Amino acid sequence: MTRRLxxxxxxxxxAGLLPFAACSLGALSLEPDAAERxxxxxxxxxxxxxxxxxxxxxxxxLDGSGTPSVRVQRLRFGLGVAPSLVGWGALLVTFLGFPxxxxxxxxxxxxxxxxxxxxxxxxxxxxxxxMRLRWALSAGVLVCLGAVCLVRVMGGRIxx
Numbered sequence: 001m002t003r004r005l006x007x008x009x010x011x012x013x014x015a016g017l018l019p020f021a022a023c024s025l026g027a028l029s030l031e032p033d034a035a036e037r038x039x040x041x042x043x044x045x046x047x048x049x050x051x052x053x054x055x056x057x058x059x060x061x062l063d064g065s066g067t068p069s070v071r072v073q074r075l076r077f078g079l080g081v082a083p084s085l086v087g088w089g090a091l092l093v094t095f096l097g098f099p100x101x102x103x104x105x106x107x108x109x110x111x112x113x114x115x116x117x118x119x120x121x122x123x124x125x126x127x128x129x130x131m132r133l134r135w136a137l138s139a140g141v142l143v144c145l146g147a148v149c150l151v152r153v154m155g156g157r158i159x160x
Contacts, residue, residue: 005130009133010133019045020145021140023041023144024148026041027042027148027152028148039103039148040094042148043106046145047088050087050106053113054082054083055080060126068125082113083109083113089105090105100152100153104149
C-alpha cells in the first residue's frame with residue numbers, strides 16, 4: 001500500500017505519547033500513593049492503546065478496497081481482537097496485584113503488534129507511512145514502559 005498518512009493523523013499519533021510520558025514520570029517520581037495511581041493510569045492507557053491498534057486491523061478488514069482474500073480478511077479480524085485481549089490481560093494481572101507484570105504484558109503486546117504489522121507491511125497489507133509512524137510511536141511507548149519497569153524493579157525512583 002502506498003497511501004500517504006494525513007499530517008493530522010501523524011500529529012494525533014505523536015500526541016498519543018503524552019499520556020505515556022506523563023504517567024511514566026508520575027509512576028517514577030511522585031510520592032508513593034500518587035505514583036501507584038500513575039502506574040495504574042499508565043497500564044490502563046496502554047491497554048486502551050493496544051485495543052485501538054487492534055481496531056486498525058478491523059478497519060482494514062472491513063474496507064472493501066483491494067478485495068483481500070478470505071484468509072487475509074480473517075487474519076485481520078483475528079489481529080483486531082488479539083491486542084485487546086492482551087491489554088485486558090495486562091489490566092487483569094494489575095488488578096490481581098501485579099502491576100509490573102501488567103507493564104511487561106503491555107511491552108510484549110506492543111512489540112508483538114508492531115512486529116506483526118511490520119510483516120504485514122512487507123506483504124503490502126499496511127501503508128508504509130503508517131508503519132514508519134508505528135515504529136516511532138512504538139519506540140516512544142517502549143521507552144516509557146521499559147523505564148518504569150526497570151526503575152521499579154531496581155526499587156528506585158527518580159526525583160524531578
